[in-house]
Every structure is written in structure tokens, then in C-alpha cells.
Amino acid sequence: MKRIFDFNRFCENLQAHCALTSTKKFKKDEVITTYLLKRNQICILLSGEAFLIRYTDGGQRHILCTFKKGDAFGETFYRLHTSKELFVLAKKDSEVLFLPYDKLDSCNKECTYHLQLLRELPDLFLNRMTEMNLRTELLACHTIREKLLAYFFSVKKEKGSSSFELPLSLTDLADYLVIDRSAMMREISKMKQENIIMKKGKTFKIIHQNEMEK
Amino acid sequence: MKRIFDFNRFCENLQAHCALTSTKKFKKDEVITTYLLKRNQICILLSGEAFLIRYTDGGQRHILCTFKKGDAFGETFYRLHTSKELFVLAKKDSEVLFLPYDKLDSCNKECTYHLQLLRELPDLFLNRMTEMNLRTELLACHTIREKLLAYFFSVKKEKGSSSFELPLSLTDLADYLVIDRSAMMREISKMKQENIIMKKGKTFKIIHQNEMEK
DNA sequence: TATTTTTTGTTGCTATTGCAACAAAAAAGA
DNA sequence: TCTTTTTTGTTGCAATAGCAACAAAAAATA
Numbered sequence A, B: 001m002k003r004i005f006d007f008n009r010f011c012e013n014l015q016a017h018c019a020l021t022s023t024k025k026f027k028k029d030e031v032i033t034t035y036l037l038k039r040n041q042i043c044i045l046l047s048g049e050a051f052l053i054r055y056t057d058g059g060q061r062h063i064l065c066t067f068k069k070g071d072a073f074g075e076t077f078y079r080l081h082t083s084k085e086l087f088v089l090a091k092k093d094s095e096v097l098f099l100p101y102d103k104l105d106s107c108n109k110e111c112t113y114h115l116q117l118l119r120e121l122p123d124l125f126l127n128r129m130t131e132m133n134l135r136t137e138l139l140a141c142h143t144i145r146e147k148l149l150a151y152f153f154s155v156k157k158e159k160g161s162s163s164f165e166l167p168l169s170l171t172d173l174a175d176y177l178v179i180d181r182s183a184m185m186r187e188i189s190k191m192k193q194e195n196i197i198m199k200k201g202k203t204f205k206i207i208h209q210n211e212m213e214k
Numbered sequence C: 001t002a003t004t005t006t007t008t009g010t011t012g013c014t015a016t017t018g019c020a021a022c023a024a025a026a027a028a029g030a
Numbered sequence D: 001t002c003t004t005t006t007t008t009g010t011t012g013c014a015a016t017a018g019c020a021a022c023a024a025a026a027a028a029t030a
Helices: A009-017 A113-141 A144-159 A170-177 A181-193 B007-017 B115-137 B144-157 B170-176 B183-195
Strands: A022-026 A030-036 A041-047 A050-055 A061-067 A087-090 A094-101 A163-165 A195-201 A203-206 B021-024 B031-034 B041-047 B050-057 B061-067 B084-091 B092-101 B164-165 B197-200 B203-206
Touching: A009 A094, A009 A113, A030 A041, A061 A113, A061 A170, A113 A144, A113 A170, A113 B115, A144 A163, A144 A170, A144 A181, A144 A203, A170 A181, A181 A195, A181 B007, B007 B092, B007 B115, B031 B041, B061 B115, B061 B170, B115 B144, B115 B170, B144 B164, B144 B170, B144 B183, B144 B203, B183 B197
Parallel strands: none
Antiparallel strands: A022 A094, A030 A087, A041 A094, A050 A061, A050 A087, A163 A203, A195 A203, B021 B092, B031 B084, B041 B092, B050 B061, B050 B084, B164 B203, B197 B203
16 A cells, blocks of 8 residues: 555654554454444554454354554544444454544644644545445445455455465455355355366466456 | 534635635536546535446446535545446536645635645545445345345434435435345335335335344 | 336346355364 | 364255346426
8 A cells, every 4th residue: 555654654653752652462363442432543553464343133244344564443444324333353463553533633742743644644544445445346246256256356456466365264255245155165166167267275366357357 | 414614604615715616517417527537626516416326347337325415525535446437427407516636735825725624534534434334334234135124224314214215216226235126126025015114105114123223 | 288218016037145064174272 | 293273165955136028107308
């Protein structure tokens, strides 16, 4: 993700110089934060990996977003319209930087970092939105095959190579695309048979790209 | 939608005092703008109604967003990840205010309105995001029935009454939820038979709300 | 008002998908 | 290393949804 300013350096400065900032480490599968309460908190993933999760009434798990190093999250970035609780779960051991959103312009005089962040907020929002747009588009595909192909193309585009490893396990992918895992596996098998994709372990390759491309 | 400041008044001031601002009227079914090019343009709907539309490769029409008076849109608010073109179509005769995003802080000294807008941008983004989150959640429902019920609840919540008129035609609703219209009609018939909903013309009412509620 | 267009409503058929249940392989943990 | 847990892979069956095609009602237009 292109960032207009040096995000890593910015985070370091924030930690070193801002009294309102705190960092915390999380073990795999721990809850980093929830989106139910108006926490007015911005979270930045310094290391590790995390998922934004919702459980449906039926008990199904949906993966709404995946966060990598440098991604900003928190309910500040996801205005809710239902009261269904969302969780951010550490997928791997992670370190997270927390800072309050509502105090962004009322920190002490020497702390210019909050103001800097304020200026970057529209861009951070847009980064979130881009990811959400992707998932929405995937969910809007009619068939499992179309969902998979659209997803594979997005990974291919991001990695810049026609062979790529999925950033998610197949189990997680099914929860991200909101499809039945076994039905998805069946479709993957069919696509292998029909020579549309190749699969060796975790590495996929798209062979026939007819339309859709780009 | 709650706005922190008086949006209507703000638009009036902008039109009256800012040289970079322009307004234009559109007839029903005219294209207001497209999201393909980097227009760096912010659009505000002053009157009327508009849809954000995408056509799939298969020729299907998807309604991605619906805009009402006061809503802000433009590719600035929808960072794309594909090169698929999006259209904003006037659903009714409409009037739209246009202003350039990238010149927000470089207008003449007397024009304080751009700066004001800049401060409001995160909030405007979040309003957009809330609507997109709603649709994503609807698309994530497994069955047509669940999609419909979730949608009905969102309308009910917005209108504050258990009886409500849909803001979309049923044909448009199917394109918004990305489901086959005839299958949707069949499901609505079933739900009427099973006494889950009532329907008189365009007015719906939810009878059994078991879970899901709120 | 009369005519055209759009929306609503209905149905049969078929393909797709979800569910359940299970086995094998791989990964994680002791 | 051995054991346990998670992930991957497969299949039959039943329910759901999409497609096509059409008729009636409503809305828009002349």
C-alpha cells in the first residue's frame, strides 16, 4: 500500500514521544479489540497479522478484513449500523499501537504526531475502504467459481506473479468469501480438472484467464 | 444522517462564494459522473436521487450505492481496486454540486469553505462506509430470505416504523442485493404465505422478527 | 385519454450450493 | 519424537437459486 508519508517512522516517533500512545503484544488467537463500544480508538498493527471477525446468529464465522503490518483499524474505521459485535483477533503473535481518536488535536504542544495523523486520516480510511470494496465485489459474484477466480486475480495482481501463495488458509478463505468450504473445495477440484487453475500445495496458478483479466 | 455541521447551509455558501465550485442539473437516467478516471472530484447531491452502478461482464446491473440529498460521492470516496468502470446515474431529475478534491486547501484566501470541508472529510467518508458496510452485510447473508429480512430490518430501523415503504423498486432491490428478481419474488410470496411479512402495494411490514431484531 | 414502457407476479426446470459425514495429510504442541 | 489438533480433500443428498418465458398491473409518456 502506498503511503504518502513514512508510516513506520511515524509509528516509532509516536511511541517514543507521545504520552497518549500505548503498545501491547498479543498472542495468537487473542482478542485485540472489539468494535461494539465507542472506544474512539485507533489501532495500528506494528507486527503480526489479524482478522476482523463476526459470528453470525447461526454460529458461522465471517472474516471481514485481514490486517497486515502497518494497517490501521478500530471501530473508528468501521462505522457500524448494527449492534452485532465485531472482534479483531490476532492470527499470529502481534504487536499493536493504540491511540485515542477523539484527542487527536488536543495532545500536548510538542506532540505534532497526532496532527500529522489527522491529516493522513482520509487516506487511511480510503485504504480500509479499498479492501472492503474488494470483498464486497467478491461477495457480489454469483457462483463460487467466479468468487474464487476474482479472488485469485486480486492476489495475482497484488503479488505481481501468475503463481502465488494464498495469504489465507483455504478454511479461512471460505469464511472470507462466505461460502461452504466443502463446496469450495469441490469447485477447486473441478477447476483443476478443467485446467483453469493449477495447484501445488499452497501455490496456485491461473491458466485460462479469458475475460476478467485486470 | 447526523452531520456535525449544517451541510445544507454549507453547500449554499460554497456555491455563492467559491469560484471552484460548480453545479449542474441532470435529467432522469443521465450519467452524472463515472469513477474510472482520477477526476479528484467531490460531488454532492443537492436534490434528486442517484445510484452508483456497475455492469458485470455478463451484462448484469449491480446497484452499489444509493445517494440521497446531501450525500457526497465521487471516486474520491470509493477507491477502486479494479479497472471496472462505475457510473453514477440520476434516478430522478437531480442537481449536483461539483468541487475539486485536490485543490481543497489551495483556494483563494477568502474561501474558508474548502478547509471546512477538509475537516469534515473523515466524517463524510464514514457515512459512505456505513452504507457500504450495510450492503456488504446483506450480500454476506446465505439465503435470499435472509438477505431480504436483513434489508427490511435496516429500512425499518431507518424509518423507525414497523410498516415502511421501500426506497427502491423491487427490480432495483434485486440488483442491489445481487439476486435473481424472480427468485426474490418467489421468496417474498413464500414469506407472505408463512406470515413472516405483510405486503400491500409498496408497503411492507415485518410480523415475526424472532432473532435478527436490532 | 390512449399507448407504450416498466414493474410486478408466477411457474417449471436445472445447475449450483450447503450440509453432513468422513478420511487423509499437515501442522502445532507436548 | 509422539500425540493432538487443524487443515485439506472427497462425496451423496436435499434445498435453494438462477434462468427463461410469460401475463397482468402500474406507471410513464404521447
